[in-house]
Every structure is written in structure tokens, then in C-alpha cells.
Amino acid sequence: MSGRHDRAHHHAHAGGLTATGRHRRRLALVVAITGTVFVGQVIGGLLSGSLALLADAGHMLADSAGLVLALVASTLAARPATKRRTFGLQRAEVLAALTNALVLVVIATSVLIGGIQRLQASPEVHGELMLGVATVGLAANLAGLAILHRGRNESLNLRGAYLEVLGDLLGSVAVIVAGVVITLTGFMAADAIAAFAIFVLIVPRAWSLLRDVVEVLLEATPAGIDLDDVRAHLLGVPGVVDVHDLHAWTITSGSPVLSAHVAVDADCLADGRTGAVLDELSACLDDHFDLSHCTLQLEPQGHRDHERPVHA
Numbered sequence: 001m002s003g004r005h006d007r008a009h010h011h012a013h014a015g016g017l018t019a020t021g022r023h024r025r026r027l028a029l030v031v032a033i034t035g036t037v038f039v040g041q042v043i044g045g046l047l048s049g050s051l052a053l054l055a056d057a058g059h060m061l062a063d064s065a066g067l068v069l070a071l072v073a074s075t076l077a078a079r080p081a082t083k084r085r086t087f088g089l090q091r092a093e094v095l096a097a098l099t100n101a102l103v104l105v106v107i108a109t110s111v112l113i114g115g116i117q118r119l120q121a122s123p124e125v126h127g128e129l130m131l132g133v134a135t136v137g138l139a140a141n142l143a144g145l146a147i148l149h150r151g152r153n154e155s156l157n158l159r160g161a162y163l164e165v166l167g168d169l170l171g172s173v174a175v176i177v178a179g180v181v182i183t184l185t186g187f188m189a190a191d192a193i194a195a196f197a198i199f200v201l202i203v204p205r206a207w208s209l210l211r212d213v214v215e216v217l218l219e220a221t222p223a224g225i226d227l228d229d230v231r232a233h234l235l236g237v238p239g240v241v242d243v244h245d246l247h248a249w250t251i252t253s254g255s256p257v258l259s260a261h262v263a264v265d266a267d268c269l270a271d272g273r274t275g276a277v278l279d280e281l282s283a284c285l286d287d288h289f290d291l292s293h294c295t296l297q298l299e300p301q302g303h304r305d306h307e308r309p310v311h312a
Contacts, residue, residue: 044133131179
């Protein structure tokens with residue numbers, strides 16, 4: 001090996017598409033469904049005087065906006081890398097998920113304020129109309145869940161969309177219950193109570209999505225990858241004597257990456273087996289940890305002593 005370090009770059013992108021990009025048609029179909037239901041809920045909420053129905057419509061609007069953002073982001077993420085942006089625009093999906101989470105927070109705050117005001121003065125609500133519109137919304141949400149079910153564990157945006165539609169479904173159930181109560185008993189405060197229920201549904205989902213986005217932006221180790229386990233596997237490759245400066249992070253959903261300094265023994269260098277070692281290291285990472293984008297720097301044993309102390 002020459003004085004320069006050997007570097008191995010191993011890339012494998014599924015058809016150039018991110019996890020969200022592979023389910024773009026599903027997202028587009030759910031956008032069409034949620035957009036249609038949103039319009040119906042706004043009209044029904046205004047005609048019936050139901051805050052719960054309008055709150056559910058606001059939540060549906062956030063869903064639609066988030067899905068549109070996810071579609072746009074998945075298109076941007078599929079664009080090729082450039083000299084300026086060496087990973088392309090894959091992080092656009094993460095930024096879209098962040099925007100989606102913040103929109104949910106705004107919607108939840110608005111619903112909470114409206115519910116408090118509605119409890120102080122309960123206007124008349126037309127329970128039958130409220131009930132009918134909420135039932136249609138429930139059916140639409142069931143359809144949306146069925147469409148998004150397959151990709152929910154592959155992408156932050158798909159997961160966010162799935163959770164939002166699930167929340168809408170539970171919100172529709174709350175509105176239906178309130179509609180039944182108002183129709184049968186005339187208890188108008190049931191509308192505000194249903195709005196509070198929708199608020200309770202929104203907040204945990206917004207927090208969960210926001211937390212996951214922050215993990216990606218802070219380049220935390222991807223879920224399911226134990227760096228101690230990774231190190232042990234790499235050290236098991238013949239000729240490898242040390243692994244340090246080991247890092248793993250996520251560019252966007254479904255795109256984990258890894259880098260490491262790998263020290264090899266003198267026999268490996270003398271025999272010119274560095275290429276074979278690189279192939280075996282890459283195969284190990286791909287087979288055991290599904291890490292197909294890795295940068296491995298080979299170096300002679302003892303070179304670590306010349307590196308900066310920030311390396312670990």
C-alpha cells in the first residue's frame with residue numbers, strides 16, 4: 001500500500017429512489033382522498049356549527065399539506081448528486097417531515113383554544129349533519145390507512161402520513177360519538193369535548209414525528225444498528241486488527257450510511273490483499289446490517305497514533 005490511505009466507496013441505491021419515492025403513487029392517491037374529504041368537512045362543519053368537525057377538517061388539511069410536501073420532497077430527493085450537494089437533495093424528505101410535524105403543532109394549539117372558547121359558550125350544533133359528514137370521513141380514512149399500510153415502516157414521511165390518517169380516523173370516531181350524543185340528548189358540549197379528544201390525538205403523533213426528524217438531523221446512529229456489533233463483525237474479517245473512527249447516520253429514510261478507519265496487519269499489506277479485505281468488509285456490512293453505502297479507510301496498524309484525538 002502506498003503512503004496514501006486506500007479508500008473504498010460502496011454504493012447501492014434502490015433504483016435511485018428513496019423509501020418515500022418508492023411509494024409516491026400511494027401518497028398521491030391519499031392526497032386526493034384527504035383533499036376531497038377536507039372540503040366536505042369544512043362545508044359540513046360550517047353548516048352544522050360543529051367545532052369538532054372543523055378541527056378534524058383542519059387536521060385533514062395538515063395531512064394533505066404534509067403529503068404534498070412529501071411528494072415534492074421525494075421528487076427532489078431522486079435528483080442526482082452534484083459537486084455542491086454530494087448526497088443530492090435526499091434531506092428534502094426530512095425537512096418535509098419536520099414541516100409536517102410543526103404544522104400539526106399549530107393545528108393542535110388552534111383546536112385547544114377553540115375548544116376552551118366553545119365550552120364557555122356552547123352554540124347549537126346540528127348533530128345529524130355532523131354525524132353524516134364524520135361517517136364519510138371515517139370511510140375515507142380507512143381507505144387511506146389501507147393504501148399507506150405497506151410503506152409505513154420504510155419512510156419517515158410515509159410513517160408520518162400513516163399516523164396522521166390514523167389520527168384522523170380516531171378523530172372521525174370522536175366526532176361520530178359527539179354527533180350521536182348531540183342528536184339523542186341535545187348535549188351541545190359534546191362537540192367541544194370531541195375537539196379536545198382530537199387535540200389529544202394530534203399532540204403525541206406530532207411529538208413522535210418531530211423526535212424522529214431531530215434524530216436524523218443530529219445524525220444519530222440509525223435504529224437497529226449497534227455500533228459495538230458492527231465493530232465486532234469488522235474485526236472478524238481476516239487481516240483486520242483495529243476499527244476506529246466508526247460512524248453511522250441516516251441521510252434520509254431508508255438511506256443509512258457508515259464510515260470507519262480499518263487497520264490491517266503487515267501481512268495483509270505485504271501480500272497486497274487490501275482489495276480482498278475491502279470486498280469482504282463491504283459484503284459483511286451489507287449482509288449483516290443492510291448498510292450498502294459505506295466509506296472504509298484502510299491503514300497500517302499503529303497509524304491511529306498519528307491521528308487527531310477526536311477519532312474513536
